Amino acid sequence: MAKDKKLVEEITSMSEDFARWYTDVVVKADLIAYSSVKGCMIIKPDGYAIWENIQHELDRRFKETGVQNVYMPMFIPESLLQVEKDHVEGFAPEVAWVTHGGLNELQERLCVRPTSETLFCDFYKDIIQSHRDLPKVYNQWCSVVRWEKETRPFLRSREFLWQEGHTAHATAEEAEERTVQMLNLYADFCEEVLAMPVVRGQKTDKEKFAGADATYTIEALMHDGKALQSGTSHNFGTNFSKPFGIQYTDKNNQLQYVYQTSWGMTTRLIGAIIMVHGDDSGLVLPPRIAPTQVMVIPIQQRKEGVLEKAAEVCQRLGKVARTKLDDSDKSPGWKFSEAEMRGIPVRVELGPKDIEAGKCVLVRRDTREKIECPLDALEETVVALLETIQKEMFERAKAHRDSHIYDAHNYEEFTEIANNKPGFIRAMWCGDEACENKIKEDLAVTSRCMPFNDQEQISGVCACCGKPAKKLVYWGKAY
Amino acid sequence: MAKDKKLVEEITSMSEDFARWYTDVVVKADLIAYSSVKGCMIIKPDGYAIWENIQHELDRRFKETGVQNVYMPMFIPESLLQVEKDHVEGFAPEVAWVTHGGLNELQERLCVRPTSETLFCDFYKDIIQSHRDLPKVYNQWCSVVRWEKETRPFLRSREFLWQEGHTAHATAEEAEERTVQMLNLYADFCEEVLAMPVVRGQKTDKEKFAGADATYTIEALMHDGKALQSGTSHNFGTNFSKPFGIQYTDKNNQLQYVYQTSWGMTTRLIGAIIMVHGDDSGLVLPPRIAPTQVMVIPIQQRKEGVLEKAAEVCQRLGKVARTKLDDSDKSPGWKFSEAEMRGIPVRVELGPKDIEAGKCVLVRRDTREKIECPLDALEETVVALLETIQKEMFERAKAHRDSHIYDAHNYEEFTEIANNKPGFIRAMWCGDEACENKIKEDLAVTSRCMPFNDQEQISGVCACCGKPAKKLVYWGKAY
Numbered sequence: 001m002a003k004d005k006k007l008v009e010e011i012t013s014m015s016e017d018f019a020r021w022y023t024d025v026v027v028k029a030d031l032i033a034y035s036s037v038k039g040c041m042i043i044k045p046d047g048y049a050i051w052e053n054i055q056h057e058l059d060r061r062f063k064e065t066g067v068q069n070v071y072m073p074m075f076i077p078e079s080l081l082q083v084e085k086d087h088v089e090g091f092a093p094e095v096a097w098v099t100h101g102g103l104n105e106l107q108e109r110l111c112v113r114p115t116s117e118t119l120f121c122d123f124y125k126d127i128i129q130s131h132r133d134l135p136k137v138y139n140q141w142c143s144v145v146r147w148e149k150e151t152r153p154f155l156r157s158r159e160f161l162w163q164e165g166h167t168a169h170a171t172a173e174e175a176e177e178r179t180v181q182m183l184n185l186y187a188d189f190c191e192e193v194l195a196m197p198v199v200r201g202q203k204t205d206k207e208k209f210a211g212a213d214a215t216y217t218i219e220a221l222m223h224d225g226k227a228l229q230s231g232t233s234h235n236f237g238t239n240f241s242k243p244f245g246i247q248y249t250d251k252n253n254q255l256q257y258v259y260q261t262s263w264g265m266t267t268r269l270i271g272a273i274i275m276v277h278g279d280d281s282g283l284v285l286p287p288r289i290a291p292t293q294v295m296v297i298p299i300q301q302r303k304e305g306v307l308e309k310a311a312e313v314c315q316r317l318g319k320v321a322r323t324k325l326d327d328s329d330k331s332p333g334w335k336f337s338e339a340e341m342r343g344i345p346v347r348v349e350l351g352p353k354d355i356e357a358g359k360c361v362l363v364r365r366d367t368r369e370k371i372e373c374p375l376d377a378l379e380e381t382v383v384a385l386l387e388t389i390q391k392e393m394f395e396r397a398k399a400h401r402d403s404h405i406y407d408a409h410n411y412e413e414f415t416e417i418a419n420n421k422p423g424f425i426r427a428m429w430c431g432d433e434a435c436e437n438k439i440k441e442d443l444a445v446t447s448r449c450m451p452f453n454d455q456e457q458i459s460g461v462c463a464c465c466g467k468p469a470k471k472l473v474y475w476g477k478a479y
Numbered sequence: 480m481a482k483d484k485k486l487v488e489e490i491t492s493m494s495e496d497f498a499r500w501y502t503d504v505v506v507k508a509d510l511i512a513y514s515s516v517k518g519c520m521i522i523k524p525d526g527y528a529i530w531e532n533i534q535h536e537l538d539r540r541f542k543e544t545g546v547q548n549v550y551m552p553m554f555i556p557e558s559l560l561q562v563e564k565d566h567v568e569g570f571a572p573e574v575a576w577v578t579h580g581g582l583n584e585l586q587e588r589l590c591v592r593p594t595s596e597t598l599f600c601d602f603y604k605d606i607i608q609s610h611r612d613l614p615k616v617y618n619q620w621c622s623v624v625r626w627e628k629e630t631r632p633f634l635r636s637r638e639f640l641w642q643e644g645h646t647a648h649a650t651a652e653e654a655e656e657r658t659v660q661m662l663n664l665y666a667d668f669c670e671e672v673l674a675m676p677v678v679r680g681q682k683t684d685k686e687k688f689a690g691a692d693a694t695y696t697i698e699a700l701m702h703d704g705k706a707l708q709s710g711t712s713h714n715f716g717t718n719f720s721k722p723f724g725i726q727y728t729d730k731n732n733q734l735q736y737v738y739q740t741s742w743g744m745t746t747r748l749i750g751a752i753i754m755v756h757g758d759d760s761g762l763v764l765p766p767r768i769a770p771t772q773v774m775v776i777p778i779q780q781r782k783e784g785v786l787e788k789a790a791e792v793c794q795r796l797g798k799v800a801r802t803k804l805d806d807s808d809k810s811p812g813w814k815f816s817e818a819e820m821r822g823i824p825v826r827v828e829l830g831p832k833d834i835e836a837g838k839c840v841l842v843r844r845d846t847r848e849k850i851e852c853p854l855d856a857l858e859e860t861v862v863a864l865l866e867t868i869q870k871e872m873f874e875r876a877k878a879h880r881d882s883h884i885y886d887a888h889n890y891e892e893f894t895e896i897a898n899n900k901p902g903f904i905r906a907m908w909c910g911d912e913a914c915e916n917k918i919k920e921d922l923a924v925t926s927r928c929m930p931f932n933d934q935e936q937i938s939g940v941c942a943c944c945g946k947p948a949k950k951l952v953y954w955g956k957a958y
Contacts, residue, residue, distance in 0.1 A: 040552035073519035101626035
């Protein structure tokens, strides 16, 4: 029992220190290990299995919309990175530079890709000639490098895994449609699979991507009331196609520039899952993304017939859910704690008395509710329970998020909320970057997005300067 | 018709210039594009889809044997690379070095991983303490960089995609068992999925991996009679665990070093598929790995009902095979050539007369055989045909391989074969590296492997020096 307690005691509680709770969970739940390369993490089997589930489901949804996967080089020649001015300014300060190949110094430095717009442009320039070659809707799954100073596992690391979609279209309308389509795909994925509600909207000019006309974003609220940018989709217009010279001949035999987009999601999503659903006992995984959905734990497993029955239960459930049996020689209490730490949605407890009574006990990770289940109704009960958990986890996260959105009508209210109430602040904005800068400097709050659904205007004037305002903005402290 | 011909005419014939035929096919079949980074290729959708199929099937087989996926950093600090002496000597001359992060020079250079033994060792040192922590059977899918001077798409490029498995075991026996298990898994995969026969065997000391006690390999024979090393599995014994200090406490509470293995397969396999099965009309893909297995091509598609019927056929076949419809406005002849170039195993030709007669024509890519098929027997006929093609492609490749294996009993025979008969040379070897070196210098032939199945000894003496010999070796010119 002392041993069981220890496992849990090693986690800092969320209320005591959220940041430490987070790093405790990523390590104790066996998702990552620190490596000897500063700022780069090792993603362990349990962490990587979550990423595989994310990849699998996102990739399936991508392909349904006509996306094709490709693979581009991981290096970008310095001259290529410099073709688009805003882009190089945004990324050059934070890239890793390769200067030597083998024993020789390179004639031109190569950066390890921080993102691949320039490579895709260089490629599209060669393969797009006619309107028949459009659209191109390519994506790649890879790792990218950004030489960050402060790093945190999953949230901000020098190397991370992601997908980056890059498309080229004949018209501005088609590019805009694809940009919004992918943002909505991301949002639906987060809500349906990760049980994580998001606000869909547009970034202000100050916060948009280096080189984009418009950046759309989904913003999620973490348990501590901070926002996390969880996916972005960019409309480049012709900002890249002009300097790169990506032109096609239209149906009237006229040369036209293509319109481009890019969009990406990263391993940062794993950090989001942890901070939206986790609790003081560790990880809480939504069933649809959990590598192990059900853990079968035998009680008094040395007693005759218990292990056999537990194996049978595991085998039956294995046909309808991702199920494992913990038949190690640890105590049941230790196994319970471990299954909780790892966020496994349902555990099945099964001892001699249960077997005699032809039942078992199902325990929900999210609510800790215990449910008696007749063994002959096992499969349907567990399948329905996993669906219920998925649905209720989303509803709880949404209720938490909604209860942490505060309206600010003027700067006094804005200040009061920013200083005392963690969450999203909804406030009108005049559109002037000076107000954005003031809010950031005074209150350490940034504009997260201008929501798509902005019919609702909470006042007629900017909450910062008092001038007329039409734009509603979600503000917040952010990771 | 002139246009149709052009597509085919652009390929050099195999017999004229095999190397040019190869590079023509990789480009014309739309598998790759050259990038502005010398020696790095862009893998296009058709090429990447083959890799996805390889990944999917290999990963499934890995997981059946208990492999877990992880992700390690792409950078290795210089000091870490240097811990194992043979390993650093093998790789240091061909790695890319990162010297700057952002605007600052790094205190220690980082190499972009050419392989990750050292990172896994550094990781295992931290997570392995007790015999309960063993075995560790981890794998990662990633890209690696080796600064090669001469490069060729898929076969040898500065960056390539691969999987690398790295395991740690309590005993030498268990490590040896895993090394051989993975080699056999690779061999079965090549034969069953890629329809590519391989010789399974062990590398000589001269040819083994930098740091390994033993390297096992599968060697395939390309159409031009050259060998291609297609997958390797290494037994490290304690060569890495000693310098890295990876120790565990055994059941008797004694400290022991772990025994390690590693094994990998790469995008080079795509080059192998091309060079084993391709012909003068382009790629020929084994059905199990083909991204598109069936292409439906309507004839006289402007005639009423033809496109509708073709779409219906495509939809029906889509339920049993990866099927596409080519309803573009190109001529049927052009579409035939294109489907052939891309190596699609079966094309379905369907015109007004066929529809009237309630049939269609199936054309095999591998043999060009045409088969009339009643439309009401479509699904079962196509499914059976794909199986037949898969089986016969393997048998043809095996017959070709077997007819290009030559026995050499002495140096005269060896020389005669090496100079005149492209293929594998089977010859006895005394075990002395001097003979290996002489053969390489004189004849540009290297030892490919000592086959597992070596009961058959073709003579009692070394074919080079005439001294007593027990080892049978497969020799060949290699990619």
